[in-house]
Amino acid sequence: MSAASDAARSILTTLHEVMAARTHTQAKLNQVVEMIGEALDSEVCSIYLLRDGMLELFATRGLNQAAVHVTRLGIGEGLTGTIAQNIETLNLDEAAAHPEFQYRPETGEEKFHSFAGVPIVRRERAIGVVCVQHIDPRKYEEVEIEALQTVAMVLAELIHNAGLVDDEDAAGGPSEAITGQTVCEGLKLVKGLALGEAVFHQPRVHIEQTVAEDTEAERQRVYLAFDRMREQIDHMANQAEFGTGGEHEQVLETYKMFAYDEGWSRRINEAIDSGLTAEAAIERVQQRTRMRMREISDPLLQDRMHDLEDLANRLIRIVSGQLGTAAQKGLTKDTILVAKNLGPAELLEYDKRRLKGVVLEEGSLTAHVVIVARAMGVPVVGRLRNLRGLVREGDTVLIDGDAGKVTLRPGNGVLSAFEARFARSREKQAAYAKLREVEPFTRDGERIEVMINAGLRDDVGMVAMTGADGIGLYRTEFQFLVSAALPQRERQARLYREVVDAAKGKKVIFRTVDIGGDKSLPYLANEIGKEDENPAMGWRALRLALEREGLMKVQARALLEGTAGRELNVMFPMVSEPWEFDAAKDVFEKQIAWLKKRKHQLPSAIRYGVMLEVPSLAETLDTLLPRLSFVSIGTNDLTQFLFAADRANPMLAERYDWLSPSILRFLARVVQTCVGEPVDLGVCGEMGGRRLEALALIGLGIRRLSITPAAVGQIKELVRKVDTREIGEAMRGWLANPPPDMRTALSEWCEAHDIEID
Template sequence: MAYNLPATRLLMNRLRQMMAEDGETRSRLDNVVRLIASTMVADVCSIYLREPSGQLILIATEGLKPEAVGNTRLSSSEGLVGLVSRRAEPMAIQDAPRHPSFSYRPETGEDPFHAFLGVPILRGGRVIGVLTAQNRTERVYGDEEIDTLQTIAMVLAEIVDRIDPEHLDNGHGHQRTRKLATLRGRVFCEGLGYGRAVLHDPVVPAAKFFAGDQEIEAERLTRALIGLKTSIDRMMAIDGAVLGDDPRDVMETYRLLAHDPSWAEKLQEGVRSGLSAEASIDRARREHRARLQSARDPYLRERLHDLEDLDNRLLRILGGDDGRPEISEERSVLVARRLGPAELLEYANAGLRGILMEEAAASSHAAIVARALGIPTLGGIEGLTTRIDQGDWLIVDAEQGVLHVRPDDALYDAYKDRVALRSERQAAYAALRNKPARTRDGTDVSLMLNAGLELDLDTLEQTGADGVGLFRTEFQFLVSETLPRLDDQVQLYRRVLDKAPGKPVIFRTLDLGGDKVLPALNLQREENPALGWRSIRFALDHRGLFRRQLRALIRAAGENPLTVMFPMVTVPQEFFAAKDLLMKEVEWTAETTGKRPSRIEVGVMLETPALAFSLKELAGEAEFLSVGTNDLMQFFYAADRMTPSVSDRYDLVSPSALRFLKMVSEECRTHGIRMSACGEATGSSLSALCFVALGFTNLSMSAGSIGPVKRMIRSLDLAAFRADFIEALDKPNDAFRNQLLALAAEHGVELAEG
C-alpha cells in the first residue's frame, strides 16, 4: 500500500484523540505503536527510552516479542538504534541486517525484518529516545514517512521523558519523578535567589501540537513567515551612507535563510500533516538544536544558531507581543540558552529572582546588564535548558556558583539560613555608605561605579560611590536595531550627568566589535574577534559615527566639566588621533553654540600590554590611565575570556600579572599620569587590596562590590601591609593566592572572600 498524505492526516488525527484520552502510560504507548504500525503498514513499531546511563531500553513495541519490553537494552554505540541516538537524525535503511552497525538481539525476535526506519525523540536539544518502524521486505522509506515519524516522535517526547523504566515490567509504566539536580556555573552577579523556572525560549504546550483547522494554521504560518521576512528586510534597509563599506555578508546570509523556500516548505509540510504552526516550527527547532550539539564545523554551528534563532523569532511572532514568556509568578527565575542585552532588559521590571544562562561569559553584555539589574545570575551552565522544565523550583546560589534544581526541604532550609546571613552582611555594608574609604593609616581611596545603563545610576546614593568611574556608552547602540540619533545620545548623557550631581563621571567612548556586534552595522564575524576590528580601531575607521558621539558628549556637558577615555588603545598614535577628533568637536560646538565644557580631561584605557611600554609618549597628553582588567588579563594570558573552557585561566592575583601592574604604576608616577582601575577584578576585595598596595587609589566596580571593598580598605594599615606585600611579590611561593590570603589575615584585613 502506498503511503500518502491522507494517511498522514489520518494518523495525526487519531494520534491527537489518543493523546487526549486518560489511561496508564504503558497502555497509551502500546496503543501508539499499534496505531503507527497499522497506519504506516509496518510490521514493527518500537519505542526506546534513553536512560541516564546512556543505554536505550525498549519500552513499547508492536511486532517484536512482548517479553522484550523492559528487558532489551542497547548501549549508545550498539545497533542501528544506538546509531540514530548518536547522530540525532533519522536513518532509513533498505536491508538492516547488512548494515555494519546492525546488532542482532535474539530476545526480540527481529531476525526476519529487513527495512528499518529510526528517528530520534528529542527534547530540549537532547536525544531522550528512538522511535523505529521495520518491515519484513526490503524497501525504501520515503521522505513523507520519515517526516511523519519525526512528528510523532516530537509529540511523544513529553510522555517518554517522564517514564520510569524501573516500573515498565509491572505494566503500569509510572511516570518518572524529576529528581533533585545540582549544576555548576560561573557567577555573573552575586546573590541568592529562589523561584520557579521561566523558559526564555517560546514554549509550545502539548495541547497546541495539533491543528484544529489546517487551512487556518497554514494561513497563520504564512502570515508569520511574511512578518519575519519583513522585519529582517527592515533591518537590512539601512541608509547606505551610514553603513558605508562595512561587510554585510553575515546579515545577508541570515536574510537568505529567512527567505529560503525549502525551510518554509518544510514548516508548511508539518501543518499539512496535521500539526499546528507552532508545533511544526518546534519540530524544526528540535532538529536544529540536536544537530548543533554534535556539529564541530564553526561555519555549520553559526548557520544552525541562525536557524534556531529564526525558529524562535517565528514562534514569537505567532505568539504575539514578541512571544516573550509572561512572568506571572511572584518568584521567577529566567532560564535561557543565550540572551542579548536588549532581550534581558525586557525583563527589567519583571521582579526576577535569578537569571540562568547556558552560553555566556562573565564579561558578556547580558552579564553586565544582569549586574546592573542586581539580579543573582549564573552562566556557562552546560546542558542547562535540557535539565529544567517550565515551573521547576530553583535555588540560584550565585555566591558559590551552584544551581539547585527541584530542591528538597533540607536544601530550602539551608537556603533560608544563607539569605538571613547575607542580609546581615548587606546591612553592615549599608552602614558604611556615608563613611570614607580610608585606610587605618590615612590613605583615601575613591570607590567609583561601573555603569552602562541609566538604572545603574540609581545605586550611586545607596552605595555611597564617589562617582562613575566607567560609563559604557555602547549599550544605547547595542539595544537598538538602528543607530541612535545625535539628540538621543545627548539626552542620555545629560541624564547620566544629572543623576550624578557634583560627582565625576568618566565616559568611555564606543567599545564595539569583538563580542559586541552592532545590529545596525553587522560587523563581520572574525576568527579571533577579541583581537580584531574593535574599540578604538573601529571608531577611528568610522569617523562619522565616532565624531557624532563625541559631539553628543560635548553638548551634554554644556559648560560643565567633561571626562572622556578611549578604550583598547595599543599605540600612542591611536590616542592622539582620537583626542584630536575630540578637540575639533569641542571647537565646532563652541563656534555653533557658544558653549564649551569648563574643563576637559582625556584618559586612556590600558587594555593591551603594548601600551604599557609607551606611557612616556603619553605624558602631558593623557591626564589619567585606567586599567581595564577584563581585556588586559585576557591579552596578558592569551586566554579568551569569552571561551568557557579557558575563561577562568587568567588570574590577576598572580606574581606575573601583579609585577606587570607594579611596572605600570611606577611608569605612571614617573610621567605624572593619574592611575585608576576598572573591570571585574576590582570588585574582588583581594584583587582590590593588591591594586591599593600597588598605589592605585581610584577603583571602579559594580554596585554590589563597593560595600565589601570599602570594608576591606577601612580595615587596612596600608604602609605595614605594602612592605610585606612587595616582599611576597619578590619571593612568591607556589600557592601565591593563599600566601596573600594568609598575609591579609596576619594584618587583620577583612576580605569578603574569607
C-alpha cells in the same frame, strides 16, 4: 505536491483512521507499525514508548513478537536510547557500525542491516521512538525520513491521548527527577546567590492539534503569519537611526533573506500538504533544521542556521497567537527566570525588584545578556542541558552563581543552609551600608578613591546608595547592545546628560564604545567580523571605532553635547600605541571645533584618558603621559593578554591568578612610570573589588579603584584598616623575592594585621 508529502499524507490518513477506531490500544499500535512498514516498504517497524523511565518495545512488525513488552532500553542505551536522549534522528546503512549499537538477541534483529529512527516528541520531551529496519545495508531516502518524522509528530499526540505515557515519563526519566530535589551543575556566568520561583521567559507553544481538517485554511494561516513576520523584520530595518545606506542594512538583509526565503516557505507548505496544521508544519520543518545544524561544523553557517531557528520560533508564535514573554505579563513574586537563551534588551524588560536570578540552557561568558546581568547584579548560571525538561513553572529554584550550581526544588535542609548563608551576607552588607557617608582614608591618612563601574542609566543611583566617589567606568556600549540599530546622536547625548545629572556633581568617566570581540552587534556584524579566530584580540573597541570614523564622530559629538557646561572625562579603550590615542583625540578636537564655530555650548573642561589593557602600551606609556589626564588599568583584558589565556574559556578562567608575581610586577612598573607625572592612575575591573587583590593594589601605589557597586562597602571597610606604608613595604619585598604562593603570603599578612579577607 512532493513525494514526501504524498507518503506522509497517505500514512497520516490511515493513521488517523486506525487511532480513531474503537479497538484496544495494543491492537491499534500493532496496526500502526504494519501501516508504516508497508508505506515505507520497510521489513521492520517498531514503536518504543517511555514507561517508568525505560524505553519499552510496545509494538513491532518484523521483529520477534515475544520481545514486545520484554525488550527495554534505558535513556541513552543503544541506538533507540540515543535517539530519545539527544532527541535526534538516526539514519544508518549499517546499524552495527554505530558506537552506541547494542544487540538484543530476543528481538531477532541480527539479520537487519539498515536502521532509521526518529524520536516521538511531545512538549519538547521524548516520549518514545519509532524506528524502521531493512535487511539490505542502505540509508533511507530523505523523503522516507521526512515522512517518518511527520508520522512521529502526529503519533505523539495520539499516544498521549490514549494514556500510554504520562507527564512524568515524558520528562525523559523517573518521576523522582521531576518532583524531588535536583542539583544541576552549569557554567558560572554571573556570581551571586539567588532564591525564587521558576518562571519561563517564553511560555511554551503547545501544539495540541497536528492533523489539519482544512489544508487550504492552514495554508492561509501560514501566509498571513509570514506577512506579519516580514512586516516586523522590515520595521526593524526601517528603525535604522543613521539613515539609509548604512552598514546596518547589509546585516539586516541577511535576516530578511531568511524571512523571505522561498525554499523555507515551500517546505512548510509541503508539510501542510502532508496533512499537518500550520503550527505542526512549522515545527516539522524546524526539526529538520535542527538535524542539519548538528551536521554543520562551520561556526558561521551554524550562526545562520540559528537565525533561521529564531525566525521559526517567531513564526510559530505568530501563527498560534501565543505572543509575548513573561516580562510583559509582569512578575508577581521573587523570580528565577528560565530560558534557553536571552537577549540583553529582553532581560531589561523585567522588574528588577522581582528578578532574582537567571538560568539558561545555553549561554556563554561572552553573551550580551551576561554583560548586562552582571551590571544589574543578577546571578546567572548557563549551559544547563535539558533544564526546561527538569523544572516546572512555580518550582523553587536556588542559584549558587559562585559555584555554578542550581538546585531545583531544594529540601528543607538545603534551604535552611542557604538562608543562613544569605543572612550572613545581609549582615555584612548592613555593616558596609553604615560606611556610606564615610570617606575611605587609610590609617596613615591616604585618601583612596572608590568608584563604581556602570553601564545602565539606573546604575548611576548606586553612586549615592553606596557612597562611591563617582563612576570610574561608564560603559557606553550598553546602549548599543540593547538597540535594534545604531542609536542616533540625540539619543546618545540624552543618555549622557541624564547620567551626569544623576551623578550630582561626582566624577563620571565615559569610555568610548567598546564593541567587537565578545560584544558583537547584529547590525554591525559585517564590520566586526564574526570569523575572527580570536575575537578578544581582534577587530574591536578603538580599532573598530577609528576605522568606522562615522561611528566615533557621532559619539564624540553626543558626549560633548551631553556634558555641555560640565566636565567631560572621556577614556579610550584598547589603546595599543600612542598614535591610536592621538587619532581618537583628533576626532573629538574636530567636533569641538565644529561646535565652537556654531556657537554651541561646550563642556567646562575636557579630560582625556586611556585604558591600559594591551601590554604594548606600557612600553611607550612614558611618551604618552604628557598628553593624558588619567590612566585606568583594565585588569580583566590585561590579564588574558599577559597570560595568553582567553577569559571566556572555562578551562582557563580559574587557572591564572591576579596575585601572580607576573601581574603584580607589571602593575608595579606602570605605577613607577606614572610617578611624578600629573596623571591620575587607577584600576578598573573585578580585581579591585576583591579584598585581597585590592590590598595588593594599594600596596603597589594605586589610589583609585573602579569596581562593581556591590563591592564598594567592603573595599571602603578594608581601606580604613590599612596602613599604606606597611603594605607598601611588604609588597616591595615580595616582588623582589616572590614567595611560593603570593595569595598565601598576603592572607597571612592580613591575619597578622587583623584584616578580614574574602
